[in-house]
Amino acid sequence: MPLKRVLMIAYHFPPLAGSSGIQRTLRFVQHLPDFGWEPLVLTADSKAYESTSDDLLDEVPKGTVVRRSLALDTARHLSIGGRYFNWMAQPDRWISWKYSAVREGLKMIKDYQPDAIWSTYPIATAHLIGAELCEKTNLPWIADFRDPMAQEGYPADERTWRSFKRVEEKAVKLAKLCLFTTPGAARLYRERYPQQADRMAVLENGYDEESFSSATINNDVKNSLNPGCLTFLHSGIVYPEERDPRQLFVALAKLKDKNFIKNGEIKIRFRAPVHEELLHSLAKEYGVSDLIEVCGPLPYREALAEMLQADALLVLQASSCNEQIPAKIYEYLRARKPIAALTDPVGDTANVLRNAGLQWISDLDNPDRIEACMKEWIPAMQENVAPIPDRKVVEQCSRRGRSSSLAEMLNAF
Numbered sequence: 486m487p488l489k490r491v492l493m494i495a496y497h498f499p500p501l502a503g504s505s506g507i508q509r510t511l512r513f514v515q516h517l518p519d520f521g522w523e524p525l526v527l528t529a530d531s532k533a534y535e536s537t538s539d540d541l542l543d544e545v546p547k548g549t550v551v552r553r554s555l556a557l558d559t560a561r562h563l564s565i566g567g568r569y570f571n572w573m574a575q576p577d578r579w580i581s582w583k584y585s586a587v588r589e590g591l592k593m594i595k596d597y598q599p600d601a602i603w604s605t606y607p608i609a610t611a612h613l614i615g616a617e618l619c620e621k622t623n624l625p626w627i628a629d630f631r632d633p634m635a636q637e638g639y640p641a642d643e644r645t646w647r648s649f650k651r652v653e654e655k656a657v658k659l660a661k662l663c664l665f666t667t668p669g670a671a672r673l674y675r676e677r678y679p680q681q682a683d684r685m686a687v688l689e690n691g692y693d694e695e696s697f698s699s700a701t702i703n704n705d706v707k708n709s710l711n712p713g714c715l716t717f718l719h720s721g722i723v724y725p726e727e728r729d730p731r732q733l734f735v736a737l738a739k740l741k742d743k744n745f746i747k748n749g750e751i752k753i754r755f756r757a758p759v760h761e762e763l764l765h766s767l768a769k770e771y772g773v774s775d776l777i778e779v780c781g782p783l784p785y786r787e788a789l790a791e792m793l794q795a796d797a798l799l800v801l802q803a804s805s806c807n808e809q810i811p812a813k814i815y816e817y818l819r820a821r822k823p824i825a826a827l828t829d830p831v832g833d834t835a836n837v838l839r840n841a842g843l844q845w846i847s848d849l850d851n852p853d854r855i856e857a858c859m860k861e862w863i864p865a866m867q868e869n870v871a872p873i874p875d876r877k878v879v880e881q882c883s884r885r886g887r888s889s890s891l892a893e894m895l896n897a898f
Contacts, residue, residue, distance in 0.1 A: 488523040490599040494615050496608035498528040499545055502538035505721055505812045512693050512884035515546060520892035525597055527590050529556035529582050540784035554589040556582030576609035576648035586614045594622055601895050605629035609652045616655050625898040628660035632809045633670050657681050662894060664688045667833040669808030690812040691884040692819040697789055704790035715751045715866050718795035720788055721813050723758040728801035731767055736855035738771040748775055757782035792820040796866055800826040803849055807832035815882045823871035825862055841874040
């Protein structure tokens with residue numbers, strides 16, 4: 486039986502580098518054919534990306550139809566002296582992508598006759614493309630929100646907030662299905678749009694087992710990152726607000742002053758945090774530079790291997806993101822290492838961790854609580870009695886399983 490086809494609109498796709506969000510689309514593209522669906526990818530020209538890497542290009546299955554259309558970054562390509570008008574970046578800096586992508590998408594629909602359209606945020610322009618193609622062709626459309634768009638206080642710019650609100654309202658009106666990566670996000674939108682509540686569903690992120698297997702084979706994951714020194718690893722971007730590490734540094738300074746932490750006993754490694762200067766300045770301000778490592782990006786599989794070598798994995802997540810779960814959480818779970826979560830205990834991230842049998846959770850903005858938890862966590866690691874994720878729960882979080890769920894949703898059209 487021939488495969489059905491789905492047109493997948495995604496800004497985040499190889500060779501883009503520096504975003505874990507790339508994994509969602511890439512793994513759907515890999516696994517959907519096993520469940521009866523052939524993906525057709527409509528993405529941005531690589532010139533739109535600030536940073537690129539070839540390390541994931543080979544993971545796009547050979548024969549996959551991938552079309553790249555012109556996308557200009559307003560900040561880099563259309564600004565004068567680094568300045569541009571606010572309206573030129575609504576709903577985001579890649580709004581120019583819409584015009585070429587709609588043309589290319591219509592051509593792909595004519596050439597390949599897909600049965601459905603799927604577009605994915607966090608680049609809101611992708612949903613504008615999906616909406617217009619849906620209107621012009623009447624194909625069923627899945628709007629993959631992942632996380633909430635227009636939230637209280639986010640985006641901070643009022644014009645951008647209104648633009649986000651218009652995009653989400655259009656998506657909710659036109660899409661046959663709106664997908665979210667967390668129960669909290671889906672619940673928020675069901676309350677916001679009660680008449681469309683039956684078209685809101687949860688499809689969480691996950692981990693890619695094949696990538697972990699390859700990382701284990703091709704890298705020496707038995708050696709410690711810092712032999713003789715406990716290493717907490719935070720892998721990925723440290724956002725100054727949503728993942729503000731200041732109170733962690735305050736707690737570390739207190740522990741150091743009280744001689745609970747001695748030089749050479751622990752390290753906090755930040756891998757590819759992007760905001761490196763922030764981390765260095767905070768470490769200097771609180772006198773804990775000797776406890777902090779700030780490292781550049783690694784190819785994907787090497788980053789997974791580093792997780793497997795860490796003594797513990799560190800989560801930073803503000804309470805303003807309670808309806809969000811960082812995509813790397815599922816990779817952390819698969820690494821089956823202790824996870825130290827500095828996040829709101831009532832948020833979705835904390836719930837996922839507790840479901841996996843993990844209780845190392847402290848508010849990100851409470852230095853006293855962080856200090857008290859570190860006094861428990863460090864000895865547990867030293868005595869090798871720290872809890873690790875439940876294997877059965879971890880096995881339920883694979884990207885292949887998520888692809889099977891997406892195929893079932895597509896089959897319902």
